[in-house]
Amino acid sequence: MAMAQNVAQGDSPAQGQPARPDLAAMLVPLGRALMAAEQPILNAQGLTMWAYTVLLHLDEKPIRTQSALAEAIRADKTRIIAVLDALEARALIHRQPDPEDRRARLLSLTPEGRLLRDRVQYAIQQGEERLLALLPAEEREGFLRGLRTLSALPDLTLE
Amino acid sequence: MAMAQNVAQGDSPAQGQPARPDLAAMLVPLGRALMAAEQPILNAQGLTMWAYTVLLHLDEKPIRTQSALAEAIRADKTRIIAVLDALEARALIHRQPDPEDRRARLLSLTPEGRLLRDRVQYAIQQGEERLLALLPAEEREGFLRGLRTLSALPDLTLE
DNA sequence: GAGGTTAATATGCATGCGCTTACGATGTGC
């Protein structure tokens, strides 16, 4: 009697013994573990996670302002300055005043920056493929596709 | 010529334009977004994320020591004390000295704790199901199965 | 040209968290 009364709406019996752990309870530790696993690769190239994130986003398209970059990678406007300093000092990025608006700094990857980004990402994704190889083929495909879809959602709300 | 030389091993062309973003680059923001989406539900019950995590883990099986709990939820041994204090003050958990070893504190959910855990998790998973409903059925199944498999791995290494 | 706005930068503050140390209470081995 007490078993069924709470499963009224929806087809997911989350009451009592749930059918699965919470998504965040699986996603967050997995994400942390992956970041930790990437760290040695980044360390070997003298890159912080923020620096790597910057390289990744700059590669897609050159960005006009640092604020836009900060917002895109969900970092603090003032905190990425040191990151950009370090990347510029290693000639991995260009940071030139926009001739059209000299307040802004045009950001772009240098060839060396692109090369390093490629090397690091290749190493990381090679490792990831080894992990994904543990999954059956269709499961792997569904995982990747679902992950891409969900992570592309603009903003999530549960209510 | 330069295009193919680096894709020697494996079937994933991660060099140049990668076929997909890094896993962590999708997982971590998605996990953060989910946690943020859960926050209002937890706030409504006066629970912190740590407190909810404790409730989740205590429900599976009673735990003998606080250290074991801390390790299980990857929290700091000393930091969960305040969390347990608060949960105990609200009578959501029991924390009794183990008669066999009075140094240890036996931890378990009270009926009220289990009830609250059920309510909160039900609300959260209801919201999650709405998100998952955005995915095609087989994609959703693969995503969930892959996620469960990967998050169950004891320790990840990319090298 | 004066006033208001925006970008980049520097700086400070508060928070949360991982890590370490210290201590008292308890248990174990000799």
Place this chain on the structure above:
DNA sequence: GCACATCGTAAGCGCATGCATATTAACCTC
């Protein structure tokens, strides 16, 4: 009985982060 280990607790340090403020240079409007 005594040395040592273990558990819970308290306190502090250090680092990363988010948030806010202030400054300077450049732009824009009138």
